[in-house]
Amino acid sequence: MADESVGERNRSNAFVVTARKRTLQKVAKTAGEGMLFSVAFFVAVIVLFIFYFVARDAIPFFQIRGFSEFFTSTNWYPADEPGEFGALAIIYGSLMVTLGSAMIAVPMGVAAAICLSDILPFSIRQYAKPVIEMLAAIPSVAFGFFALVVLAPLMQDHGGPMLMWGWWILVSPFLLLSVIVIADLLTANIKDEKRRQQRHWMLLIALGLFSIFLLFKVGSVLNGIQILTGTNALNVSIILSFMALPTIVSVSEDALQAVGRDIREGSYALGATRAETIIKTILPAASSGILAAVILGIMRALGETMVVWMASGNSSHIPEPWFNYLEAIRTLTATIAGDMGEADQVTGSARFHVLFAMGLLLLIISFISNLVSERIVVRQRKILSGQ
Amino acid sequence: MINKLLLLVFLLAFAVNGTANADVKTLVLDGSTTVGPVAKSLATYFTKKYGIRVTVSESGSGNGAKSLINGSCTIAAMSRAMKDAEIAAARIKGVNPVAHVIALDGLAMVVHPANPVRSLSKAQISSIYHGTITNWKEVGGANARIVVIQRESNSGTQDSFKELVTGKSMQITGGAETQSSNGAVKTRVSTTPSSIGFLGLGFVDRSVKVIAVNGVLPSVKTVKNGFYSVSRPLYLYTNGQPSGPVKQFIDLPNTVEGKAIISELGFVNR
Incomplete structure (x- = not known):
């Protein structure tokens, strides 16, 4: 009994805070908070500073040359006397490779994320995810070198067959799925079971034949294509999609994991199959996170410089026809990187400032897409939480 | 404590300054990617012979001119003559570019x-x-x-x-x-x-x-x-008439060894 009371006293002593200790704690707290605040503030200020300094050097260009030439002309001759600064083809090139890489990276990335989070057993996932994330650690110049030295000659020598195999591998599973789904949908309303079965089979066979025809017809057309230059928009799109993949896979896998076991089990408890659970429950619940992943990946592709500078061919023209991914293009980032060296005030100020105008344009594009993604994420969260 | 830190900073600054002063014997060469191989070979030979380090960067003739004007290199390698605009800009900054043809x-x-x-x-x-x-x-x-x-x-x-x-x-x-x-x-x-x-x-x-x-x-x-x-001729540009190690480097292409290096690399001696 006596021992216990002594213990009590000691314990209470431990909680007594002297005045000196209290002031010390207060100072430490203020200092810690202040430091954290200043670090956060510093980061925010850096963004503002970048905006300010880029805009400061970009605005003189528009004062000298006006807006219309920059946005409507495709004549890019900054080194000539007098120079021409039409950036339309360059802006178009940037959008083209960004879209191209997104078209490859987004379906692949999201599919890989679903596979990692919901299909593969945990033991495999443990190894697969770090390997995919390792893609992000490869320096972009190595990617660029690969694109220039390996992929470009490969495309020139075996372009047609490569396109054909790509088409078959990418499109045939998609066609198979859509044939089954379309046949199901079209016959769902027929009441008589026997007639429904009959219709279903007929539709399956007809659609199947049509899609096989499509597969071979387009495949043989693609097989006949001779790729003239390997440093083209397609090459860059493929490489950029590889670079965007780790971001998309990793972030969307995290989003899928965040959905939680309870929701999955709830879905199974209602009798849903695994496919239904993934498509109808998990994907909608994780869609905001996946969207954020996609936008992050796209920003990575839009902002990438080294690969584009090495492997896009850098020719400032809009391909003919406009969707031709097999022609060389030029992007904003590559132009800034390539022309910065010469474009000092020494050789004419419009030439110097036009690069900042491009930088500002890139900043604004990424700013807007960030805002949009933020909006969508917030709205999605509201819908999901039922507000 | 703070005094000690300040002292350390001063000492470090002094040390850096000291080495920079002692290191005038480093030549910095910047410019043309065409001249690059010649400049690198000459630099290796030069370092071996005189014990003076030469750093060579290849960033394009335009950049070479810019570096010379900004004072960030001692010798600019160029595969074209300086443009009037560049010479004018150099004069404004008090730099007097002098051309030396090293090869064709x-x-x-x-x-x-x-x-x-x-x-x-x-x-x-x-x-x-x-x-x-x-x-x-x-x-x-x-x-x-x-x-x-x-x-x-x-x-x-x-x-x-x-x-x-x-x-x-x-x-x-x-x-x-x-x-x-x-x-x-x-x-x-x-x-x-x-x-x-x-x-x-x-x-x-x-x-x-x-x-x-x-x-x-x-x-x-x-x-x-x-x-x-x-x-076309290939140039090395210096700020004013060269002297000391810069002159030794510029004169290298006129020596027998320099000429051998140049022709070995597939360029043409003047």
């Missing part, structure tokens, strides 16, 4: 080894780069679209090409691909069957095929005697 270089027009075309006139090359000739069959080759490869805008080789072949005022077609170094152009041409590009003579090897311009093939002999018209 032919600009070789190169195509893929499988290309049957052997010779083009300057007018034909101009039309190809202007975009009016777009197919090899128009100049006696196979029926294939021409992939035109040029250099980026801060390349002295690009400037020389425009000056010597197409004329300064001609606009090169927007469809022309742009590569950022002689090596990159060579890689592209050697792997692309229907391409055409231009290289400094020192960069030519068996992976590409050199075509004659106006009927003359570039070689050491034809560049030296002036028969091959697409050739």
Whole structure:
């Protein structure tokens, strides 16, 4: 009994805070908070500073040359006397490779994320995810070198067959799925079971034949294509999609994991199959996170410089026809990187400032897409939480 | 504590300053990627002989001029003469650029080894780069679209090409691909069957095929005697007349060893 009371006293002593200790704690707290605040503030200020300094050097260009030439002309001759600064083809090139890489990276990335989070057993996932994330650690110049030295000659020598195999591998599973789904949908309303079965089979066979025809017809057309230059928009799109993949896979896998076991089990408890659970429950619940992943990946592709500078061919023209991914293009980032060296005030100020105008344009594009993604994420969260 | 820190900072600053002062014997050379190989070999030889370190960066002739004007290099390597605008900018900054010709270089027009075309006139090359000739069959080759490869805008080789072949005022077609170094152009041409590009003579090897311009093939002999018209001098620029180690470096191409280095790399001695 006596021992216990002594213990009590000691314990209470431990909680007594002297005045000196209290002031010390207060100072430490203020200092810690202040430091954290200043670090956060510093980061925010850096963004503002970048905006300010880029805009400061970009605005003189528009004062000298006006807006219309920059946005409507495709004549890019900054080194000539007098120079021409039409950036339309360059802006178009940037959008083209960004879209191209997104078209490859987004379906692949999201599919890989679903596979990692919901299909593969945990033991495999443990190894697969770090390997995919390792893609992000490869320096972009190595990617660029690969694109220039390996992929470009490969495309020139075996372009047609490569396109054909790509088409078959990418499109045939998609066609198979859509044939089954379309046949199901079209016959769902027929009441008589026997007639429904009959219709279903007929539709399956007809659609199947049509899609096989499509597969071979387009495949043989693609097989006949001779790729003239390997440093083209397609090459860059493929490489950029590889670079965007780790971001998309990793972030969307995290989003899928965040959905939680309870929701999955709830879905199974209602009798849903695994496919239904993934498509109808998990994907909608994780869609905001996946969207954020996609936008992050796209920003990575839009902002990438080294690969584009090495492997896009850098020719400032809009391909003919406009969707031709097999022609060389030029992007904003590559132009800034390539022309910065010469474009000092020494050789004419419009030439110097036009690069900042491009930088500002890139900043604004990424700013807007960030805002949009933020909006969508917030709205999605509201819908999901039922507000 | 704080006093001690300040003392340390001062000491460090002093130490850095001290080494910088003692290190005047480092030469910094910046500029043309064409001159690059020559400059590097000369630098290695120079360091071995005099024990003075030379750093060589290759960032393009335009950058070389800029670095000299900004004072960030002691010698600018250029594959073209300085432009009037650059000289004017240098004068404003109190820099007096002096040119030293170290070698001559032919600009070789190169195509893929499988290309049957052997010779083009300057007018034909101009039309190809202007975009009016777009197919090899128009100049006696196979029926294939021409992939035109040029250099980026801060390349002295690009400037020389425009000056010597197409004329300064001609606009090169927007469809022309742009590569950022002689090596990159060579890689592209050697792997692309229907391409055409231009290289400094020192960069030519068996992976590409050199075509004659106006009927003359570039070689050491034809560049030296002036028969091959697409050739130009290569320069080193210094701020004012050189003295000391800078002068020793600039004079190196005139020595027997320097000349051997230059011709070994495929460039032409003056």
